[in-house]
Amino acid sequence: MAKKxxxxxxTEELLKPITDELGFEIVDVEYVKEGTDYYLRSYIDKExxxxxxxxxxxxxxxxxxxxxxxxxxxxxxLEVSSPGLGRQLKKDRDFVRETGRMVDVKLFKxxxxxxxxxxxxxxxxxxxxxxxxxKGDVVTDRSNxxxxxxxxxx
Numbered sequence: 001m002a003k004k005x006x007x008x009x010x011t012e013e014l015l016k017p018i019t020d021e022l023g024f025e026i027v028d029v030e031y032v033k034e035g036t037d038y039y040l041r042s043y044i045d046k047e048x049x050x051x052x053x054x055x056x057x058x059x060x061x062x063x064x065x066x067x068x069x070x071x072x073x074x075x076x077x078l079e080v081s082s083p084g085l086g087r088q089l090k091k092d093r094d095f096v097r098e099t100g101r102m103v104d105v106k107l108f109k110x111x112x113x114x115x116x117x118x119x120x121x122x123x124x125x126x127x128x129x130x131x132x133x134x135k136g137d138v139v140t141d142r143s144n145x146x147x148x149x150x151x152x153x154x
Contacts, residue, residue, distance in 0.1 A: 007040065008030060010069075010071055011066070011071065014027060014066065014071070015062055018062060022046075024046045025045050028041075029041070031072075039076060040066075041079045043067055043083040044058055045082060050103065063078055086151070100122075102118060103118065103119065103122055103146070104118045104147075104150075104153055105131060108145075111140060120139065126142055
């Protein structure tokens with residue numbers, strides 16, 4: 001398992017009891033390098049939306065656990081935030097929650113000369129997504145989806 005994946009997995013394990021206790025949901029955890037800096041980002045949510053105060057509470061508690069467990073030996077910046085309105089959907093639980101909602105899809109390789117489109121997330125399985133567009137249902141392989149996110153066009 002890559003160092004990045006291990007950091008994300010272990011951070012999520014430390015974060016889960018905190019979010020469970022507060023009634024929040026872990027949307028995603030990512031460890032990324034941007035420029036010369038590393039970032040450990042945790043995205044959380046709750047019914048009605050996350051506040052800045054919610055993020056601060058979780059950040060302080062998570063920071064303490066990360067330090068106690070000496071999880072990441074390298075210097076990094078810890079961020080805890082809301083996933084935002086146009087959140088990227090990554091996990092099956094995201095797709096379950098957002099089925100029936102408008103999404104924006106970007107493909108790695110164009111299909112029928114189209115590389116980006118929007119529509120309603122109708123269904124998904126292990127191999128495909130079905131998106132209802134104004135031209136009908138589009139079924140595309142999950143392996144060809146570069147990014148799928150909630151649409152900001154309501």
